[in-house]
Amino acid sequence: MTINISRFTGIAYRAHHPMWSYDPLSGNGAKQHGGRFNPPGCGALYLSLDPTTAWMEAQQGFPFKPQPMTLVAYEIDCTKIADLNDTQLLANLGCSPQELSCAWEYLATLNKMPSTWQLAEKLRALEVAGIVVRSFAPGCTSTNQNLVLWNWSNAEPHVVRVIDDFGRLPKSPESWSG
Template sequence: MLLQDGRYAGPLYRALNPVYAREPLSGRGAALHGGRFNPKGTPALYTALDPATALREANQVGSLQPTVLVSYKADIGPIFDTTDMEALNQYELSSQILADPGWRAQMLEGRPVPTQDFVRRLLTDGFAGLLTRSFANGAVQSNPNIVLWRWTGEDYALEVVDDENRLGRM
């Protein structure tokens, strides 16, 4: 079981564009561009529970690009579990809507994106993030992600693992 009482405690991984490597806790890139699970203007950290999934997430278009892999220690919640169909139904959402590959085109055309509207509701309801399967090419149902919108403050613990200050020397 990944979540205990709606919280996740354990390692998380994120593959960053080197432009953001010095700011692995900023969420700025996601805020600038928007994503499946964050509207433009909403900072987000798209993390994975294993390094390979993190690499897939960061390199979804074309060939593998330069990437910085970062590890975190996390104890954060509440996290919404999208694998809980009953909870998902309460938000009038389905697995098919979550997986819809057309979200990016909708966003670029200025049309509503159901997954971004869902996130707005989760934020209003006090969620720090959500647990979902990865939709990156090559990912399978057993490759989960945790997307975070809130990770700083007394209720959240998210720490970059960088004992040797390698990111500070980039």
């Protein structure tokens, strides 16, 4: 199967729980718990293409009482990115735009594989490094976009670099011990 993929270059954002801001490139939370586009055991780095979307993504569980977050910016230069806003691409992959918004957490609790996990498996099998896709966080619209990466590093062809020119992010979990 051939699909259209492209290179993504630009700035992306992520709002972190402050305690985990010492390791903003790990993807371990998504690997441990799973996410909309990755089952548990599969690492993923969920980023947003603007700070507001990053904040809304991070606050999904707290819509009326925003919790403290650390906003981190990333420089991205990744090849093999699929744009899931392309309905023809989705159709070629046997998926619909409606399936992207599935209740993935609920399906996972029923031991059913969400369609978004199946889609991610197909894309990873095609060696796609990540996707651009709309945010499904409460209050978001199709203009709120995310970048989800399954393959990233500090080297080409999937470069992701934290922007921390002044070394403000903590360097270890000991930063949080009292």
